[in-house]
Amino acid sequence: MADAQISPFEKNNKVTTTYKELIDFYALLDQKYDQMRILDYGLSDIGKPINLIILSRDKVFDPEIIRKQNKRILLINNGIHPGEPEGIDASMMMVRDLLEKNSIPDDLVICIIPVYNIDGMLNRGLSRVNQNGPEVYGFRGNYQNLDLNRDFIKGDSKNSRVFQKIFSDWQPEVFIDNHTSNGADYQYVITLIPTQKDKLNPILSSYLTGKMLPALYKKMKGSGFEMTPYVNSILETPDSGITGFLESPRYSTGFAALHNTIGFMPETHMLKPYDQRVKSTYLFMEHVISTVQQDADLIGKNKRKADAAVKDQKSFPLNWSLDENTFSMFSFKGYEAKHKTSDVSGLPRLYYDRNAPFEKDIKVFDNYVPSLFVNKSLAYIIPQSWQKVIDLFELNGIQMRRLKSDTTVDAEMYYIEDYKTVSGPYEGHYLHSQVKLRAENQEVKFFEGDYIVFTDQVKNRYIIETLEPQATDSFFAWNFFDSVLGQKEHFSDYVFEDDAALLLNQDAELAKRFKEEKGKNPALSGSAESQLNWVYRNSKYYEITHRRYPVGRLIAPIKLDLK
Structure with a gap:
């Protein structure tokens, strides 16, 4: 076993590790080094434990103590889509190298989920037909056939609920979720989706765009893996310009933004050789670590300022739209897009000519403007019957109180006047959008044990973007409250x-x-x-609860008897 700490990828750079090889690899490291600890955080849908690898130079593995020591926390997530396994293989080597070289930073604790979608990793095959290796890999869906990168708000999977627990416990300042891209062909091995700058708290956004991103782009270029912003073409090809990705809270980095965490989603290019994709992922993680280490004090101060600002914030943007009139220019290295006759259909088809590389300035549309605001209430009242909401709030560390007795409250109640719903299921739900509301002040009876959520918390964004029905990824949008849409009494x-x-x-x-x-x-x-x-x-007989959203909004201060 002289080569026990050599990963399967290093033995053959056309393969990715199996689940057993992955777990065995980390178990051996854990036996050898006391600066590492493996935690089991709970089971995935397939019944296997989701692990969290923690690297701590001074061997402190308690997140509360780490925060008191004013250290930064970086969380890295791998294998949310196991057919995109670069992060899995790159992290194995990076963890080993940090331990063997005794180079874990003093002021940074690194947390790594070695594989998040264990379910999909065990379902190995060749499902990504357009991808250039590895030889065999995992499947995108989990054991419920859910795309876990759409499950961060609704929490349908055990996987998601475990992740939310990890995120709440560790409260990372910076987050990386490793992926592989689809789409156009171009010269870059790696592309990058950072947290959308206009959705991120302005304090964090200013640091991200002004200092952190320029440093990462410079470091990656110096390492031989120049990056481009994620290539989301406006028309058929990148020449037409690209748009920034608007990650709503259903996505990992959008979820992170609700908690004032700077997020990165590196997307290596599917058509590049697998070994290059793994190496670029390794280097990106390495450069993020060095950047966070270098700016550790500033990143910590920014996070505390952002949390304080969100706690006191009065008005919150809920939905966003692309500013089509504002753009920047980016010197893009691509391949000429051409057309030829298809051997399948006999009709014209697109292809990229790798014998015709180019570098030209293209437009990047990456400015989003709020299209809907809401003023926060003093508090929300959640009836205890909506247990899934309560469970998710507890997972996310939301502070809640409970009524000591049945209480009639003067509350603002929403009525769902209109909404649109998709024609077919999306990730197991008939997702609502374009929600129109009518607000009405009412005397409403709430009961002993119902929950009060005050909006003087650093996690206000999570509270408001899940409880306000008109928000893109609200609990209402994900069908948590659909039963209130049904009328229960009728007439003859x-x-x-x-x-x-x-x-x-x-x-x-x-x-x-x-x-x-x-x-x-x-x-x-x-x-x-x-x-x-x-x-x-329009009569007194019509049920007042029909289409009434059950979560009340407290607008004016009121004395409540709370547990």
């Missing part, structure tokens, strides 16, 4: 006819509104059933 036409007539005779204002509505709505005036339904929905 022939019985309600007399009641409806009596209501109109007794309420002149109701009768006036009824007449006006019929006058401007021909469909209503021509349907007896619709007219009865209109009277019913």
